[in-house]
Amino acid sequence: MRIFFVTLISLLTFVNVFAGANDKPMFSDDEHMPFDQRGPKKGYYGAADIGFVVDPGIVESNLAINIVNGYRFDEHFAIGIGSGLRSYIEVVVATVPIFIEPKYDFINNTISPFVAMGIGYSFEIIDGFDGAGFFFSPEVGASYTMNQQVTFTFGLGYEYQNLNGAGFDGISLMIGIGL
Template identity: 35%
Template sequence: MKKTILIFISILLVSTVHGQISDRFTYIITLGTGIPINEPSSTPFTWQIAGHYKATERFSAGIGTGLSFYEKALIPVFADIRYQLTVPGKWIPYLQCSIGYSFAPDKHTNGGYFFNPSAGMQYAIHGKVKLLLGIGYEIQNLERLKKYDNNNYTVEFHEKLHHNSISVKLGILF
């Protein structure tokens, strides 16, 4: 009898959670680049995916990952928050902020701090699918091992890089 009741309660919980997931969870995929504003400069290319939980109609929070390419490839893992400035409609301005850490797959590179606040506009395409355009400021730190070879000597040292850029991202929310 206890097994039957436990199974029945489990089925009810799963069906209830499934009903909430369709209304509460959204996913965002973006492609982006940036305009470097520091030296040494490196134009970034980014691809990111994030999952968000909608706490209210306007506010959502989630986590994400992706790929970033500067001099080296990096894999950012970040917390992400979004706030829609107006009630849902065809055009919705929003604020978004991502903060986290980037890991480097290259053995001679260490990742670092990642921060990307942005503002943008989303346009409703069909149903829950929306097109996003965001402009922000991206900070990406990393450390890499540099080598200098000469006929007389070889030198290795760690170089700390702080990339700052104006980021431009185009994405889709579903």
């Protein structure tokens, strides 16, 4: 069972590193482009986020990292598959969530509000992937588009993980970059 999960995590990491490779320049001179041509376009997208999950009842915060790869259907709707890492300081637990994340950008502009929802399964990794359970993470935020290929995001959300009957939840604060 442990080999399966390590292989799955390795495969998701490999896809994330190599799927976004293309021959387009990362930064282009699109300051002169019409406003409606800026922003994300149809096709592959990748995103990496880092932040914290804060439980209001516990003073300490917990590290959260996500990597999502997916397909953008148009300038508004995208769906991806993601994996992440959560480190819970108070209870010495580390988890790897694997999830599907639909995302909707309300407007196609330099600054665009969005909603996203990660839903999937989470695996506890300190004790050899023995704990597992439901993962749920709705988020609202805004993205700042530098050009058609680079976007910075800020998100505020809620996160819940259930590992063998024990629930971990809190408010999530994430910053990230999308390509």
